Amino acid sequence: MRTSIATVCLSGTLVEKLHACAEAGFDGVEIFEPDLIGSPASPEEIVALAHRLGLTLDLYQPFRDAEGVTEEEFGDVLRRARAKFRLMQRLGIDTMLVCSNVGTATIDDDEVSAAQLRRLGDEAAAHGVRLAYEALAWGRFVDDYRRAWRIVELADHPAVGVCLDSFHILSRGHDPAAIEQIPGDKIFFLQLADAPALTMDVLSWSRHHRLFPGEGAFDLATFVGHCLAAGYRGPMSLEVFNDVFRQTDVLRTAKQAKRSLTWLEDQAARLPLQHPRPDGPVRLPEVAPPVAVDFVEVKAEDTSDVDVLLRQLGFTFRGSHRSKQVRLWTQGAARVVCNEQQARDQPPTLAAVGFEVVDLATSAARARALDAPAVFRRTHARDEELPTFRAPDGTEVFLASVARDEAGWVTEFEGGEEASAAPLLTGVDHVNLAQPWHSYDEAVLFYSSVLSLESGSSQDVAAPTGLVRSQVVRSNDGAVRLALNVAPQAFTHPAGFPQHMAFSTDDALAAARAARSRGLRPLPIPANYYDDLFARFDLDPAVVEDMQELGVLYDRDGTGDFTHFYTETVGGVFLEVVQRSGSYEGYGATNASVRLAAQHARSTGA
Numbered sequence: 001m002r003t004s005i006a007t008v009c010l011s012g013t014l015v016e017k018l019h020a021c022a023e024a025g026f027d028g029v030e031i032f033e034p035d036l037i038g039s040p041a042s043p044e045e046i047v048a049l050a051h052r053l054g055l056t057l058d059l060y061q062p063f064r065d066a067e068g069v070t071e072e073e074f075g076d077v078l079r080r081a082r083a084k085f086r087l088m089q090r091l092g093i094d095t096m097l098v099c100s101n102v103g104t105a106t107i108d109d110d111e112v113s114a115a116q117l118r119r120l121g122d123e124a125a126a127h128g129v130r131l132a133y134e135a136l137a138w139g140r141f142v143d144d145y146r147r148a149w150r151i152v153e154l155a156d157h158p159a160v161g162v163c164l165d166s167f168h169i170l171s172r173g174h175d176p177a178a179i180e181q182i183p184g185d186k187i188f189f190l191q192l193a194d195a196p197a198l199t200m201d202v203l204s205w206s207r208h209h210r211l212f213p214g215e216g217a218f219d220l221a222t223f224v225g226h227c228l229a230a231g232y233r234g235p236m237s238l239e240v241f242n243d244v245f246r247q248t249d250v251l252r253t254a255k256q257a258k259r260s261l262t263w264l265e266d267q268a269a270r271l272p273l274q275h276p277r278p279d280g281p282v283r284l285p286e287v288a289p290p291v292a293v294d295f296v297e298v299k300a301e302d303t304s305d306v307d308v309l310l311r312q313l314g315f316t317f318r319g320s321h322r323s324k325q326v327r328l329w330t331q332g333a334a335r336v337v338c339n340e341q342q343a344r345d346q347p348p349t350l351a352a353v354g355f356e357v358v359d360l361a362t363s364a365a366r367a368r369a370l371d372a373p374a375v376f377r378r379t380h381a382r383d384e385e386l387p388t389f390r391a392p393d394g395t396e397v398f399l400a401s402v403a404r405d406e407a408g409w410v411t412e413f414e415g416g417e418e419a420s421a422a423p424l425l426t427g428v429d430h431v432n433l434a435q436p437w438h439s440y441d442e443a444v445l446f447y448s449s450v451l452s453l454e455s456g457s458s459q460d461v462a463a464p465t466g467l468v469r470s471q472v473v474r475s476n477d478g479a480v481r482l483a484l485n486v487a488p489q490a491f492t493h494p495a496g497f498p499q500h501m502a503f504s505t506d507d508a509l510a511a512a513r514a515a516r517s518r519g520l521r522p523l524p525i526p527a528n529y530y531d532d533l534f535a536r537f538d539l540d541p542a543v544v545e546d547m548q549e550l551g552v553l554y555d556r557d558g559t560g561d562f563t564h565f566y567t568e569t570v571g572g573v574f575l576e577v578v579q580r581s582g583s584y585e586g587y588g589a590t591n592a593s594v595r596l597a598a599q600h601a602r603s604t605g606a
């Protein structure tokens with residue numbers, strides 16, 4: 001399907017925006033009026049540039065406060081509209097978005113609004129223009145797309161149709177199913193935006209927090225499905241007002257936007273549609289989510305502090321790579337690679353995560369179809385070249401075939417020991433990746449779309465230096481879980497906000513005891529925490545005493561419980577050991593804020 005994007009989604013000047021939209025692969029743009037008014041380029045220059053870039057100009061917007069006004073006021077509406085129609089002729093744009101009246105409406109009467117839109121339609125038609133009437137969620141009288149359609153139906157004018165904007169419909173909780181009652185050729189335009197689930201007034205929500213599809217909580221696939229079933233034939237266009245995207249790199253945001261539409265088109269294509277259109281929607285290569293984390297890589301000039309922690313947690317040193325400065329540690333199914341190549345002056349960070357996928361070729365094709373940037377580096381652990389992509393946070397994502405011959409690359413490591421036959425730690429439970437504030441939403445979309453993971457709701461965890469926003473993307477069966485955390489702004493030092501990997505165990509207390517016997521000093525947890533544990537849960541005092549002694553934390557909900565402990569942080573990395581019982585699916589959010597305070601105390605000595 002044709003793709004389009006409103007210029008308001010992006011940072012920069014109108015000319016910069018057009019270049020970025022074209023480079024990201026959009027077919028067209030919506031010209032957001034303030035971008036044009038503020039541009040030194042004439043309408044004719046904009047047309048020439050768009051033509052040269054291969055972009056169509058699909059929509060001019062917005063035209064405000066047109067209907068439901070007094071006759072006297074309407075005279076001025078017509079005067080304003082004529083000026084805009086002449087401008088649109090210069091721009092060669094044939095569709096103008098008219099949003100429902102917010103500021104000047106005094107007449108709450110569909111007949112009056114319809115008659116005014118009809119007269120505006122006559123004027124538009126005389127200029128070769130059509131009007132797409134959009135119900136803003138905060139419109140004075142018209143704030144529901146079903147009412148906007150009723151007015152358009154009453155107006156009964158060939159140049160008057162509706163514009164459907166997912167935000168205005170889904171933010172109000174309006175059922176999009178009635179879209180199917182609108183004839184497809186009366187849906188003149190379709191604007192798409194996602195948004196996080198927030199409880200706030202819709203105007204602020206819309207103007208500051210919209211997201212690209214796949215980054216928020218709206219069910220946009222179903223929404224688009226209704227539009228396609230209605231017979232909509234126009235472009236899928238993005239209209240996202242967002243405080244972050246207004247200031248991030250224009251090309252990067254445009255590419256993220258395009259990825260979101262590619263993902264959404266695929267989601268919509270999966271729905272059984274009554275009226276599939278001849279030009280799509282296009283499917284992506286379909287892949288199952290990864291079945292496991294293959295390995296996690298720590299990179300540093302000197303990883304020896306991490307090696308010590310791994311040894312204390314019971315990992316076995318499996319050897320050094322025969323040709324590279326890389327060491328392999330394993331325990332159960334968990335593999336950690338310590339990489340000292342090309343890391344001069346770098347403290348330890350989580351640099352890469354490998355994922356085991358069932359169908360390597362198709363997973364790589366999907367990543368490429370979503371324009372995931374390829375990384376070319378010699379794989380540290382094997383001679384075969386694994387498909388590798390760079391996530392928005394800089395993490396390198398390796399794809400490895402679950403069916404490959406494991407012995408192959410492990411034998412490239414020499415001088416190591418035999419893996420333990422009875423490991424206390426059994427695998428990787430989750431990997432926690434710190435996100436720069438400006439690429440968090442992009443990361444949610446990247447990991448969920450490229451790896452076919454599902455994103456849950458986001459949570460805020462209090463730290464002494466700020467709130468840490470956290471969202472998990474995971475496979476349905478929980479075998480792969482990534483926790484994406486936005487670091488508070490205070491974390492600007494080189495190691496950044498600490499990241500961690502959590503290993504699973506069937507007995508966290510035993511694992512903590514064994515680690516202690518190997519010299520591990522767990523992250524110290526305040527006594528107050530254990531006093532509070534008694535208040536939260538009816539626990540055996542002897543068990544809590546053990547927990548306190550070993551720095552072990554505990555959580556429980558209606559589904560099961562969670563017992564876990566943390567190592568100290570080295571550079572930008574720490575390790576966690578977790579035991580899930582019953583069907584507990586959380587991450588101990590209450591405990592995470594205790595952990596953040598403890599880490600803060602350790603780093604400041606306070």
Ligand SMILES: O=C(O)c1ccc(O)c(O)c1
Pocket residue numbers: 061062097099134136165191206207239
């Ligand atoms: O926030 C606004 O005013 C506004 C303007 C035009 C739109 O298409 C829209 O959805 C919102």
Ligand SMILES: [Mg+2]
Pocket residue numbers: 134165191239
């Ligand atoms: Mg809109």
